[in-house]
Amino acid sequence: MIEASFAILAGLFFATAVYLMLAQSLIRVLLGIVTLGNGVNLLIFTAGRIGREAPPVIAEGFTAPAVAVANPLPQALILTAIVISFSLFAFILVLAFRGYEMLGTDDVSHMRHSEPRATLPPLGN
Amino acid sequence: MSGKLLAASFFALAWVVFGGGPTFGNLLFGGLLGLAVALLVPSPGRRSAGSEFRLLPALRLLLRFPLDIWLSGWRVAKLVLSPAMPVRPALLELPLRLEGEGRIALLANMITLTPGTLTVDVLGEADKRLLIHALDAPDVEAAKAEIRDGFERMILDAWGRGGPSP
Amino acid sequence: MVILSLDLANPPAWLLVAPALLPLAGAGVLVALGRSPRLAGPIALIVLALALLADATLLRSVLLHGPASVTMGDWPPPFGISFAADTLGALFAVFAKLSAAAVAWAALGDEDARADQGFFVFLLVTVAGVSGAFLTGDVFNLYVWFEVFVIGSFGLVGLARTAEALDGAIKYAVLNLVGTTLFLIAIGLLYGAFGTLNMADIARKAPGVAQAGAPLGALALLFLLAFATKAAVFPLQFWLPASYPTATPLTAALFGGLLTKVGVYAMLKVVVMLMPAAGAEWSGLISAAACLTMLFGALGALAQDDLRRTAGFLVIAGVGTMLAGIATGDRTGLAGTVFYAVQSMAATSALFILVGAIGKAGGVSLQALGGLSHRSTLLAGCALVLALTIAGLPPGSGLWPKVLLVESSLAADRPYLTAAILASSLVLILALGRMFMLAFWRPAPPGAMAADRADERVTVTAPLAVLVSVGLVLGLWPEPFAQAAFSAADGLIDPSRLIDVVFPEGAAP
Amino acid sequence: MAAFPLVFFLPFIAAVFAPFLVRTPGGVWALPLILLLDFGLLAGHAPAIAAGEVLTGALAWAPSLRLSLSWRLDGLSLAFALVIAGIGVLVAIYAAAYLADDVRRGRFFAVLMAFAGAMQGLVLADSFFLMFVFWELTAITSFLLIGHSPWREEARRAALQAWIVTGAGGLALLAGLVLLGLASGAESFSELLPATGRLAETPLLEPALLMILIAAFTKSAQVPFHFWLPNAMEAPTPVSAYLHSATMVKAGVYLLLRLQPVLGSEAGWTTLLPIFGAATLVIGAGLALAQRDLKLMLAYSTVASLGQLVMLAGIGTKAALAAATLYFLAHALFKGALFMLVGVLDVAAGTRDATVLSGWRRNLPWSFLAGILAAASMAGLPLTVGFLAKEEVFLALSEAPVAATALTIAGLIGNAGLVAVAYLVGIRPFIGVQQPGEGKRAATIGLTLGPVVLAIAGVVLGLATGALHETLTTPMTSAAYGEPAVVTIGPVPHLGLPLLLSVSALALGLALALSFGRWREVWSSAARRVSLLGPDRGYDTVLRGGVLMAAGIANALQNGSMRFYLGVVFVLFAGVLLLPLGMGPGWPEWPGLAAFALHEWATMLVAAFGLFAIAVARSRVVAIAAVGLQGFALAVLFLLFGAPDLAFTQFMIEILSVVILTLALTRLNLAPPDQRTSAQRLFDLPVAVACGVGVIVMLLAVTRLPFDPALSEFFNARSYLDAHGRNVVNVIIVDFRGLDTLGEIAVVMTAGLAIFAVMRIRRQMRAAGGR
Amino acid sequence: MTESFLQVCLHLSLVLLGVSLVFTALRVVLGPTLADRVLALDTLSVLAIGFVGVYALASGLFVLFDIALGLAAASFLSTAAFARFIRSRRVRAPQPAEAGGKP
Amino acid sequence: MSTLIFRACAPLIVGLMLVFSVFVLLRGHNEPGGGFIGGLIAGAAFAALGMAFGTDAVRRALRVHPTAIAGYGLLAALLSGLPSLFLGQPFMTGIWYETTILGSYLALSTVLVFDIGVFLIVAGTFTSIALSLEEDGE
Amino acid sequence: MTDDILNILVGVLVLAGSCFVLVAGVGLLRLPDLFSRMHAASKAGALGSGFVLLGVAFGSGDPDVTLRALAGIVFVLVTTPVAAHLLAKAALDTGQRPWAVAGSTAAAKGTLENPRVETRSGP
Numbered sequence A: 001m002i003e004a005s006f007a008i009l010a011g012l013f014f015a016t017a018v019y020l021m022l023a024q025s026l027i028r029v030l031l032g033i034v035t036l037g038n039g040v041n042l043l044i045f046t047a048g049r050i051g052r053e054a055p056p057v058i059a060e061g062f063t064a065p066a067v068a069v070a071n072p073l074p075q076a077l078i079l080t081a082i083v084i085s086f087s088l089f090a091f092i093l094v095l096a097f098r099g100y101e102m103l104g105t106d107d108v109s110h111m112r113h114s115e116p117r118a119t120l121p122p123l124g125n
Numbered sequence B: 001m002s003g004k005l006l007a008a009s010f011f012a013l014a015w016v017v018f019g020g021g022p023t024f025g026n027l028l029f030g031g032l033l034g035l036a037v038a039l040l041v042p043s044p045g046r047r048s049a050g051s052e053f054r055l056l057p058a059l060r061l062l063l064r065f066p067l068d069i070w071l072s073g074w075r076v077a078k079l080v081l082s083p084a085m086p087v088r089p090a091l092l093e094l095p096l097r098l099e100g101e102g103r104i105a106l107l108a109n110m111i112t113l114t115p116g117t118l119t120v121d122v123l124g125e126a127d128k129r130l131l132i133h134a135l136d137a138p139d140v141e142a143a144k145a146e147i148r149d150g151f152e153r154m155i156l157d158a159w160g161r162g163g164p165s166p
Numbered sequence C: 001m002v003i004l005s006l007d008l009a010n011p012p013a014w015l016l017v018a019p020a021l022l023p024l025a026g027a028g029v030l031v032a033l034g035r036s037p038r039l040a041g042p043i044a045l046i047v048l049a050l051a052l053l054a055d056a057t058l059l060r061s062v063l064l065h066g067p068a069s070v071t072m073g074d075w076p077p078p079f080g081i082s083f084a085a086d087t088l089g090a091l092f093a094v095f096a097k098l099s100a101a102a103v104a105w106a107a108l109g110d111e112d113a114r115a116d117q118g119f120f121v122f123l124l125v126t127v128a129g130v131s132g133a134f135l136t137g138d139v140f141n142l143y144v145w146f147e148v149f150v151i152g153s154f155g156l157v158g159l160a161r162t163a164e165a166l167d168g169a170i171k172y173a174v175l176n177l178v179g180t181t182l183f184l185i186a187i188g189l190l191y192g193a194f195g196t197l198n199m200a201d202i203a204r205k206a207p208g209v210a211q212a213g214a215p216l217g218a219l220a221l222l223f224l225l226a227f228a229t230k231a232a233v234f235p236l237q238f239w240l241p242a243s244y245p246t247a248t249p250l251t252a253a254l255f256g257g258l259l260t261k262v263g264v265y266a267m268l269k270v271v272v273m274l275m276p277a278a279g280a281e282w283s284g285l286i287s288a289a290a291c292l293t294m295l296f297g298a299l300g301a302l303a304q305d306d307l308r309r310t311a312g313f314l315v316i317a318g319v320g321t322m323l324a325g326i327a328t329g330d331r332t333g334l335a336g337t338v339f340y341a342v343q344s345m346a347a348t349s350a351l352f353i354l355v356g357a358i359g360k361a362g363g364v365s366l367q368a369l370g371g372l373s374h375r376s377t378l379l380a381g382c383a384l385v386l387a388l389t390i391a392g393l394p395p396g397s398g399l400w401p402k403v404l405l406v407e408s409s410l411a412a413d414r415p416y417l418t419a420a421i422l423a424s425s426l427v428l429i430l431a432l433g434r435m436f437m438l439a440f441w442r443p444a445p446p447g448a449m450a451a452d453r454a455d456e457r458v459t460v461t462a463p464l465a466v467l468v469s470v471g472l473v474l475g476l477w478p479e480p481f482a483q484a485a486f487s488a489a490d491g492l493i494d495p496s497r498l499i500d501v502v503f504p505e506g507a508a509p
Numbered sequence D: 001m002a003a004f005p006l007v008f009f010l011p012f013i014a015a016v017f018a019p020f021l022v023r024t025p026g027g028v029w030a031l032p033l034i035l036l037l038d039f040g041l042l043a044g045h046a047p048a049i050a051a052g053e054v055l056t057g058a059l060a061w062a063p064s065l066r067l068s069l070s071w072r073l074d075g076l077s078l079a080f081a082l083v084i085a086g087i088g089v090l091v092a093i094y095a096a097a098y099l100a101d102d103v104r105r106g107r108f109f110a111v112l113m114a115f116a117g118a119m120q121g122l123v124l125a126d127s128f129f130l131m132f133v134f135w136e137l138t139a140i141t142s143f144l145l146i147g148h149s150p151w152r153e154e155a156r157r158a159a160l161q162a163w164i165v166t167g168a169g170g171l172a173l174l175a176g177l178v179l180l181g182l183a184s185g186a187e188s189f190s191e192l193l194p195a196t197g198r199l200a201e202t203p204l205l206e207p208a209l210l211m212i213l214i215a216a217f218t219k220s221a222q223v224p225f226h227f228w229l230p231n232a233m234e235a236p237t238p239v240s241a242y243l244h245s246a247t248m249v250k251a252g253v254y255l256l257l258r259l260q261p262v263l264g265s266e267a268g269w270t271t272l273l274p275i276f277g278a279a280t281l282v283i284g285a286g287l288a289l290a291q292r293d294l295k296l297m298l299a300y301s302t303v304a305s306l307g308q309l310v311m312l313a314g315i316g317t318k319a320a321l322a323a324a325t326l327y328f329l330a331h332a333l334f335k336g337a338l339f340m341l342v343g344v345l346d347v348a349a350g351t352r353d354a355t356v357l358s359g360w361r362r363n364l365p366w367s368f369l370a371g372i373l374a375a376a377s378m379a380g381l382p383l384t385v386g387f388l389a390k391e392e393v394f395l396a397l398s399e400a401p402v403a404a405t406a407l408t409i410a411g412l413i414g415n416a417g418l419v420a421v422a423y424l425v426g427i428r429p430f431i432g433v434q435q436p437g438e439g440k441r442a443a444t445i446g447l448t449l450g451p452v453v454l455a456i457a458g459v460v461l462g463l464a465t466g467a468l469h470e471t472l473t474t475p476m477t478s479a480a481y482g483e484p485a486v487v488t489i490g491p492v493p494h495l496g497l498p499l500l501l502s503v504s505a506l507a508l509g510l511a512l513a514l515s516f517g518r519w520r521e522v523w524s525s526a527a528r529r530v531s532l533l534g535p536d537r538g539y540d541t542v543l544r545g546g547v548l549m550a551a552g553i554a555n556a557l558q559n560g561s562m563r564f565y566l567g568v569v570f571v572l573f574a575g576v577l578l579l580p581l582g583m584g585p586g587w588p589e590w591p592g593l594a595a596f597a598l599h600e601w602a603t604m605l606v607a608a609f610g611l612f613a614i615a616v617a618r619s620r621v622v623a624i625a626a627v628g629l630q631g632f633a634l635a636v637l638f639l640l641f642g643a644p645d646l647a648f649t650q651f652m653i654e655i656l657s658v659v660i661l662t663l664a665l666t667r668l669n670l671a672p673p674d675q676r677t678s679a680q681r682l683f684d685l686p687v688a689v690a691c692g693v694g695v696i697v698m699l700l701a702v703t704r705l706p707f708d709p710a711l712s713e714f715f716n717a718r719s720y721l722d723a724h725g726r727n728v729v730n731v732i733i734v735d736f737r738g739l740d741t742l743g744e745i746a747v748v749m750t751a752g753l754a755i756f757a758v759m760r761i762r763r764q765m766r767a768a769g770g771r
Numbered sequence E: 001m002t003e004s005f006l007q008v009c010l011h012l013s014l015v016l017l018g019v020s021l022v023f024t025a026l027r028v029v030l031g032p033t034l035a036d037r038v039l040a041l042d043t044l045s046v047l048a049i050g051f052v053g054v055y056a057l058a059s060g061l062f063v064l065f066d067i068a069l070g071l072a073a074a075s076f077l078s079t080a081a082f083a084r085f086i087r088s089r090r091v092r093a094p095q096p097a098e099a100g101g102k103p
Numbered sequence F: 001m002s003t004l005i006f007r008a009c010a011p012l013i014v015g016l017m018l019v020f021s022v023f024v025l026l027r028g029h030n031e032p033g034g035g036f037i038g039g040l041i042a043g044a045a046f047a048a049l050g051m052a053f054g055t056d057a058v059r060r061a062l063r064v065h066p067t068a069i070a071g072y073g074l075l076a077a078l079l080s081g082l083p084s085l086f087l088g089q090p091f092m093t094g095i096w097y098e099t100t101i102l103g104s105y106l107a108l109s110t111v112l113v114f115d116i117g118v119f120l121i122v123a124g125t126f127t128s129i130a131l132s133l134e135e136d137g138e
Numbered sequence G: 001m002t003d004d005i006l007n008i009l010v011g012v013l014v015l016a017g018s019c020f021v022l023v024a025g026v027g028l029l030r031l032p033d034l035f036s037r038m039h040a041a042s043k044a045g046a047l048g049s050g051f052v053l054l055g056v057a058f059g060s061g062d063p064d065v066t067l068r069a070l071a072g073i074v075f076v077l078v079t080t081p082v083a084a085h086l087l088a089k090a091a092l093d094t095g096q097r098p099w100a101v102a103g104s105t106a107a108a109k110g111t112l113e114n115p116r117v118e119t120r121s122g123p
């Protein structure tokens, strides 16, 4: 079953993505995000069942695919997903780049400016 | 302006090639698209290209070039596959007679495309020189001469020196 | 006028898509025009007003004549993408638009909002995404609309100019991206099991697919995980306290009002409605999460000195309350969740606008604040009503959902859930009471107050007053909204009316 | 009957107009008139109620929330409502005078009127949730009234403390009412009362009872929840007279009396109420005598009185309920009078210190008269309604079915204390040597009217027992008892144990009062030392501790480390994928690999290699380069398995991702090592592997199911014929599911704009010299 | 008969391309300098063009062919971008420390 | 990285890429391609142009800000869905007009307008991203 | 008849192309430094893909594809050298020295922007 091996590959993608996203450097987290996106696309492609069929293109002179064709729907979904995750990745990349410049580091553990050691509120009335 | 028109017609041709043959639709649309792309793309002074163009040398160049690629390609292949890999790289600095940017770029690309030689950069302002890396060139001067009399000569014959672009 | 001559019995196709596409078109126009930030505000407000009108008309049609559906491109469902407006979606859409319009109005007079013409584009895109999510009847299309409002919100947090705001933005972006990716993974697996993406079709096929041995339990849990991240349910709420406080007050006002509610909406639509049996399996887990979220939110709010962070934790406490209704899953509980979500859209946006105003008046640290009641009685009045609303006390609108949720949790024999609801309410009363007393009643420390009256400009007080009065109307005259909430709950428990309207003659796919 | 819903709204109407009335000269007097009208409307129903009728009715408010503006007028609610309205009138007059020159009068009267409306609504409400709404409103208005002068920290502390304690009680009330509703199916008291039979079996009764008791004990300041009441004395005196003695604090007692017919027979009821009541009575009285400030003395004596009422409600016999009814009426009158009296003294003498005030009878003759009569009623002297109450109390205590002696002794001690307080507040300040006090203002008619009227009423009711019982006490006792219960006690004292007990209480009280000066110091310092462990200090420690604990929790979890946040997400992700399958249907069986061609293996190998390379890459530059590999391999896979459009887009996006990655990271100094510590790796690896395995398992579990190709077949069949396109995938994107693409390109446009905005802000800030 | 010759050539080509794919992948990771990796990535695109071409011939689906052109365009841009990245890094960062490093 | 050779060849390379991108766009309905990939290639072309001649040259050549192009693209996509609404059909119902003029088959449709909208957005956005990143590089 | 010749031609072309790509792959691994490897790589770019594209041009039997294949060859012939040039210049500018280089005075004197840093990585 082709899906089995693709499942394993998808598993590898996810494992790598998770490992990268837990990294210390924001750059590696970004790479993890790219890997995660690839992994999800492979997952959707596999979920749509895979066979050795031709691309879903109707040949000249036919009004419908003459031969068994690959499932077109997941391909369309993945196309949408690829472009969306690329757009989001591009933004986060630029944000991280801006963050590096402004916070002076890409080390995630040093990036705590948004949540400083919370000061206690007044304890009286 | 003639530069723009030349570019437009070239891109129109490109559209016809992509669009699958010179049908009426392709020609019409190709023309429009070619013009639009030509306007979008800053075409440098192609003006000087046309003035001194001679067909015969250009044809000789067109035939000679693929042959050169094939021969030196074979040479480099033998070199890479031989166990000892007798490689004697050299960095040549070739003073140029050509002046037009287009012509210099053409020469540089032809040198890069023929395996064994790679144009790294164009040095200097007035006295333009090509910095070329040769994979196996025991005799530096011989290598320079081979290019000077080979490709540069052919381009000079076909298109002349070419003035500096406006 | 076109709208008046509308036949509400079967609403025209454009009415179902207008709420989402109008703001999107508005954004397109602003981007195309580009150059004039000054015009961006008014245009955005007009677009939102029109969209709100469409939303209200759609809600009226749904309440009077039941759900409506249209499939894009005139393709037969489930092949094309269907929009299905049921009471739940239409109700959420109206209140979300109301909050967004108020924020846009407030933004007209706000320097950092006007400073960057991107603000109104991102606002419109976010609203378009949220409205699309509420009205779509296709689960992948729901994902797409999620991404639309996510990128809109990215744009807004991207306008960060300080280190804290930028760090908050990065955390918001990475964690929310993971959230929507979890949603996409769940959709991939769902498509693998069901072979369809149309929600009505999924609801129809769920029993059969379950029999075929599909791991619907795991799938439902995966959806819950994804939406829990979007809704900031504990322990997935980390992104919220990092980003809401550091974003500009109006950005936080828009987020507070809309974003977590979309997460809750998705839980209701996808898990409660589409996979009831699978969802019910996890009701124990959900109620535990609800308790933890309520308590974490309330305690978090009590512990902050920075009013902005307090407001962030209050949102989380609200999410826990909404989750309690999903945990019990009965008619009263779901109605409680819907009612709470709807009223908290207005209340939370008002809260952040208020915090923004207080920030301009005397800063956001409770240690340094004081004497605001002398400065502006309107602000003090709004603050008090908001505190009562969020703590779930009369005359605020937060009371009725709390009553419903207490009823539902006790009827479902879940005393610990009731205890959590009541305990978090008590902590909220303590937190909000302290906040109000320290900021408004305590005499102002010398020189703490800003000289200029930026906090009292009409573009701050007017939208604030409108949102607070929405809360008062819901509090004093809850009947129509309670009825809508119950009809939304009925629609979730028995989606057959929705299925019939999407597949009129019960057409087989 | 149309008059009735109006009664609900009258005080609120007054509240709305109060700020304007106060500003217009003489307008303030309209407020007591409105309450008087309210009182009249209610009194109009007295004959019908006396005849045993029960008036109920409702206005629809929110039927789907089981909420209606419904009322139930019977002896109990009428008596309470009359007290609320009656004393309200006098307090309004008194407040108009007392706060004549207070700049925030408008706000004060608006809230006071709102309180009156809420309190009246509470006692008249029939629907459970309506009562709950009014209950919470009284807590909120009390918060605002106590915080009338918020610049003082003690006032703020008292206001919040009162709101928290009574608020907690309110929440318990909600739970209790819902539980009662669930147990009986009733939505209102009218439906609940007849349903007593069905209540017995349900397990919900105990929790319901517990919740109701918490609500009552917090609202009616029973020990240990009593500490908020004395602190509430921070409020202006009219508020103390009205809310914190006559009305609001009685709400808990009302709740108990209202539910007595239903819950009275429960074991929890008959044991807890007497115990808490008696304890509160004795402790309240004791603490009262430890005070120097007359107002605090009255506050603690009110705590004691509330204890007595709770105790009587606990006993539940006809006599006990009659005693409770009488004492409720008597207390309302004499305590209201004494509080206002103390206000007058405060205004006239500038102090409320019991040990200083003396000889004010000449300056304040009318106040002295009121003091004597009120003190007499409080002490239970004959000819006053207090005497009737005292007799019934001791009768009830002596005949109590359980622990009669203990209760009687407690009653004796408690009441003795109250007698002492009566003397110390009502009599002592007026007798003895007149000393010069630098009073602020003369005691105007407005100030003295209230105390005098109430004091006289105490005597009038004490004498006209026939009319009193017929109109007020019998109907109220019957309502509380659940069956008709006639109250007959006459004004003439008759020999018997109750008389003996009340005389001894009187004697003991007088002895204490006269020797007050000698032992007060010792006793109050002892009381102060004990109170250190008391609930009031406890409240502060709980509050501070609560905030510190909350801060601890919030900062520990919300610690700012994105790695921690992502760690939680992925642990849950792995759990969600693995646990349900583990628990549920079990792992999907391994379907076996298909036969792949060499180039297919090579491509998968390269993908795996790329993933491995990026994971172990020591430097980020290597990682960036390696990310291209996995994308490429995936694109080739799509190409090999019939997805050309996908391959095309994946190739392009892959390359452009790498391009943007490099363009953006030009500036970053990627050299410094960022390797994980081995501890981090110990966590990251298992989580990553678990997520990977989880995905594999779920994918296998899903792909082994039969696939329904309906959608794909439709797209393949209709793509050319209906949508004019041969490339099915592209047709799906632009036509069949065009809306997805519309959303998608909106994302793309917005992302571009967002990036442009970030870079523009970067340029602006760097131009301005920032970073 | 000659069809089988063509098929053999195509399969052989796929194998050759597969092998060079692995070689190129090795260079991407080995490096040592970033320029080496960019060169390898550029060769990857060329490999992909080869793949597409051969696969199109093998499967008869010339519809795939345009991918090759798109690839050529994109790979050119990526190499140009990397070149710019390498050059500008010199201006800011000294010779990359990992020049001689092994993964 | 603006070098002599690059500047000389860039117009040719970019021109070819733009023509190719329009080709990929127009035939996407029948063969792999379409608005996305076309847009990406066009975006890549302008990015390359930016590298060769600098970002200001590209902005001048485009005459309109790239993000505005994306804005017009979104409006085109939205407008392509409207005509069907006026005909009482659901949003984005395809309306087709097919003829053959002088031997060339011509198919105009709202779906094509939608795909052109997609093309403009992707091209405009990617160009904008590339330019704002390149601008930073100089 | 003509089909057989065509098939053979296409087979040879594709095979040749693949061989040249393989040579490039080997060259990438075996050659000592970046610049020498670039020779191998640019050869793959030009000859390798060129031949395969020629194979497709002849083998497709569809004039449209043939035209596009030829256009592809033109495009590759223009972009490959420019890309090679940009990469080589960038490497040289950032101090990466070709291995064991003879001849060029400029390189020797290090007149380029920065000092000579010998990078030597064995084959």
Ligand code: NA
Pocket (backbone or CB within 6 Å): B111, B112, B113, B114, B115, B116, B117, B118, G039, G042
């Ligand atoms: Na060469």
Ligand code: NA
Pocket (backbone or CB within 6 Å): C255, C256, C257, C258, C259, C260, C261, C315
């Ligand atoms: Na939110």
